[in-house]
Amino acid sequence: MGLCQHQDCQKEALKLAEQVCAALKVRFTEHRRRVFEIIWQNHKALTAADIMQEMENKQPPITYRALEFLKDVGLVHYIVSLNAYVGCLHPKEGGHVGQMLICTKCRTVTELMPNSVLEGLDNEAHRVGFHPAQVHVEMLGLCDGCYGKA
Amino acid sequence: MGLCQHQDCQKEALKLAEQVCAALKVRFTEHRRRVFEIIWQNHKALTAADIMQEMENKQPPITYRALEFLKDVGLVHYIVSLNAYVGCLHPKEGGHVGQMLICTKCRTVTELMPNSVLEGLDNEAHRVGFHPAQVHVEMLGLCDGCYGKA
DNA sequence: GTGTAATTGTTAATAATTAACAGTTGCGAA
DNA sequence: TTCGCAACTGTTAATTATTAACAATTACAC
Numbered sequence: 001m002g003l004c005q006h007q008d009c010q011k012e013a014l015k016l017a018e019q020v021c022a023a024l025k026v027r028f029t030e031h032r033r034r035v036f037e038i039i040w041q042n043h044k045a046l047t048a049a050d051i052m053q054e055m056e057n058k059q060p061p062i063t064y065r066a067l068e069f070l071k072d073v074g075l076v077h078y079i080v081s082l083n084a085y086v087g088c089l090h091p092k093e094g095g096h097v098g099q100m101l102i103c104t105k106c107r108t109v110t111e112l113m114p115n116s117v118l119e120g121l122d123n124e125a126h127r128v129g130f131h132p133a134q135v136h137v138e139m140l141g142l143c144d145g146c147y148g149k150a
Numbered sequence: 151m152g153l154c155q156h157q158d159c160q161k162e163a164l165k166l167a168e169q170v171c172a173a174l175k176v177r178f179t180e181h182r183r184r185v186f187e188i189i190w191q192n193h194k195a196l197t198a199a200d201i202m203q204e205m206e207n208k209q210p211p212i213t214y215r216a217l218e219f220l221k222d223v224g225l226v227h228y229i230v231s232l233n234a235y236v237g238c239l240h241p242k243e244g245g246h247v248g249q250m251l252i253c254t255k256c257r258t259v260t261e262l263m264p265n266s267v268l269e270g271l272d273n274e275a276h277r278v279g280f281h282p283a284q285v286h287v288e289m290l291g292l293c294d295g296c297y298g299k300a
Numbered sequence: 301g302t303g304t305a306a307t308t309g310t311t312a313a314t315a316a317t318t319a320a321c322a323g324t325t326g327c328g329a330a
Numbered sequence: 331t332t333c334g335c336a337a338c339t340g341t342t343a344a345t346t347a348t349t350a351a352c353a354a355t356t357a358c359a360c
Contacts, residue, residue, distance in 0.1 A: 027306080027307080029306095029307070029308090031307090031308080057308095057309085059309070059310070059311095061308085061309080061310085062308080062309080065307085065308085
């Protein structure tokens with residue numbers, strides 16, 4: 001992350017996306033692929049507006065529809081606290097909830113893998129009779145690099 | 151929560167709010183108080199629009215300004231995944247991050263107290279060199295009551 | 301090949317939030 | 331006490347973000 005050879009990273013993501021869409025029997029159309037590529041240019045969170053700027057066809061529905069699709073099939077994460085999107089690093093583990101560390105300076109997103117944190121939350125929920133469907137764990141702050149500069 | 155004698159609950163909250171504002175030397179003006187009262191009518195998450203409907207003066211800036219104020223002094227929580235607000239049950243513990251269980255049916259919000267879940271998150275963050283400033287932990291699902299009916 | 305469903309292109313509406321600015325009020329310092 | 335500044339209010343209107351609607355096109359199963 002930031003250390004990755006990003007060319008490979010993006011290529012890898014695209015290959016995976018094709019597999020995922022094939023498996024789900026849904027179409028990875030041109031717009032969808034384009035939005036996906038833009039999102040995967042790096043590991044930063046992009047808003048719909050950011051993405052639209054880079055699209056050839058800048059009409060909002062084009063971008064919004066693609067984003068909705070990508071989110072639904074689990075290829076990108078929606079970061080609700082930023083109203084932004086980021087490529088999902090583990091689309092194969094379908095249905096997992098994202099735990100993200102989000103740098104508010106450079107917007108780089110680090111996704112933590114499912115772990116004890118979520119288990120703890122589930123226990124708490126169960127204890128009070130709550131039936132979870134969806135979890136948002138978003139930690140905003142500064143990544144090590146940006147923290148150093150401040 | 152739902153079991154509370156809510157009259158008392160709201161009155162209690164108002165008293166606390168006055169204390170908090172006095173301590174911070176900020177003004178608990180009429181609009182701010184009114185928005186706060188509306189939010190405290192129950193333990194449900196309300197959007198800005200919900201609140202505006204109940205305001206005497208329905209002009210958006212009135213409500214938005216009050217909400218911003220209340221959020222800043224920590225008297226209400228902003229629930230980013232719903233774009234809604236709920237009264238904070240523990241304003242005195244300033245700076246704590248909310249962990250909320252949010253029923254998507256009845257919109258009742260249960261706030262968990264700081265606990266091991268957050269510690270776990272902090273550890274994970276530290277491990278990867280991340281410096282947290284703000285944390286959103288929001289679990290959407292069904293409360294026991296609504297789950298029973300479905 | 302044909303029919304149906306999904307996707308696209310396009311225009312325009314809606315919703316949500318914020319900007320701007322003039323007027324008023326509260327409050328501390330002279 | 332009053333002067334002056336900062337905070338707050340009232341109001342209009344702009345901006346931003348998202349979605350609706352619908353006709354045209356394309357992909358794919360039968």
